[in-house]
Amino acid sequence: MSPASSAAAVADLPAPVPEEGRSSRPIELSGSFTHDGHRLAYTEFGSGDRVVVLSHGIMLTRRMHAPLARKLARAGFRTITLDLLGHGDSDRPTDSWLYSMPAFAEQTIALLDHLDIDAAVIGGTSLGANVALEVGVAAPERALGLIVEMPVLDNAIVAGLITFAPLLMAARFLPVTVQGVAMVAKLVPHGNQWVDVVTDTLSQQPAPMAALLHGVLFGRIAPPKSIRRKIDTPALIIGHERDPIHPFGDADTLAADMAAAEFVQARSPVELRFDPSRLTTAIADFSARCHER
Numbered sequence: 001m002s003p004a005s006s007a008a009a010v011a012d013l014p015a016p017v018p019e020e021g022r023s024s025r026p027i028e029l030s031g032s033f034t035h036d037g038h039r040l041a042y043t044e045f046g047s048g049d050r051v052v053v054l055s056h057g058i059m060l061t062r063r064m065h066a067p068l069a070r071k072l073a074r075a076g077f078r079t080i081t082l083d084l085l086g087h088g089d090s091d092r093p094t095d096s097w098l099y100s101m102p103a104f105a106e107q108t109i110a111l112l113d114h115l116d117i118d119a120a121v122i123g124g125t126s127l128g129a130n131v132a133l134e135v136g137v138a139a140p141e142r143a144l145g146l147i148v149e150m151p152v153l154d155n156a157i158v159a160g161l162i163t164f165a166p167l168l169m170a171a172r173f174l175p176v177t178v179q180g181v182a183m184v185a186k187l188v189p190h191g192n193q194w195v196d197v198v199t200d201t202l203s204q205q206p207a208p209m210a211a212l213l214h215g216v217l218f219g220r221i222a223p224p225k226s227i228r229r230k231i232d233t234p235a236l237i238i239g240h241e242r243d244p245i246h247p248f249g250d251a252d253t254l255a256a257d258m259a260a261a262e263f264v265q266a267r268s269p270v271e272l273r274f275d276p277s278r279l280t281t282a283i284a285d286f287s288a289r290c291h292e293r
Helices: 062-074 101-114 127-138 154-173 175-186 193-202 206-217 248-257 277-292
Strands: 006-009 028-035 038-045 051-055 078-082 120-125 143-149 235-239 261-265
Touching: 028 101, 038 062, 038 101, 051 062, 051 101, 051 127, 062 078, 062 193, 062 277, 078 101, 101 127, 120 127, 120 277, 127 143, 143 277, 154 175, 154 206, 154 248, 175 193, 175 206, 235 248, 235 277, 248 261, 261 277
Parallel strands: 051 078, 051 120, 120 143, 143 235, 235 261
Antiparallel strands: 006 028, 028 038, 038 078
């Protein structure tokens, strides 16, 4: 670990006292590293040679993947959650050109370099799913497999603009509204996993938020279809219906386009968050197969 990095035990939940016949919770460590002059934060769950890296959705944080990461750690995977630039505990610069899917992929690869990991299963949700695809394009030798939950591709562009363009306008021209929401969010008591995820998302700074949304919305959303068809890394695609920002057609078509993809249909957009057993098992099984190749 480089001198610029730091590591400390994560204390978001107290570790249970080990009992006879019962294993203690896998260790959780938080750390950071510097990439292109910016600090990026991450958390490691568990240990070992089988590594899974997870990244979050837009304006969310690595905290959203903590429950899944803990389950994967208990299944024997060293699972790492990353706050991409402009999110969570990572730096939040105000230059929009710093934010793009290819740049986020570079940050994910830099995380592997920082931790001396040759290759891992790379996964994510929404924005994180697209980042996983970009890693599969930019550095296929570093990706043993791709976990692509709720990708945002061609069919989602209009809904994405309708959803996020007003947030961009508010951050640019009515920053007091973003500041007001952030102030209210800070008053909400912490301690519940999903309350904390929501308040993290609402606790935005206007200038970095505007730069992030500008860079993502007006940059390359995902590798184009002609390039996606050339990805031969094994992929687990997870999609669901009734969500215009993550349309079922995008996930289903992506699975058909990629030669080594398998498709799992979620029962709802929140199945992995609130009824995770089925999808967690699918993710763990897929990750194990990727590491056994």
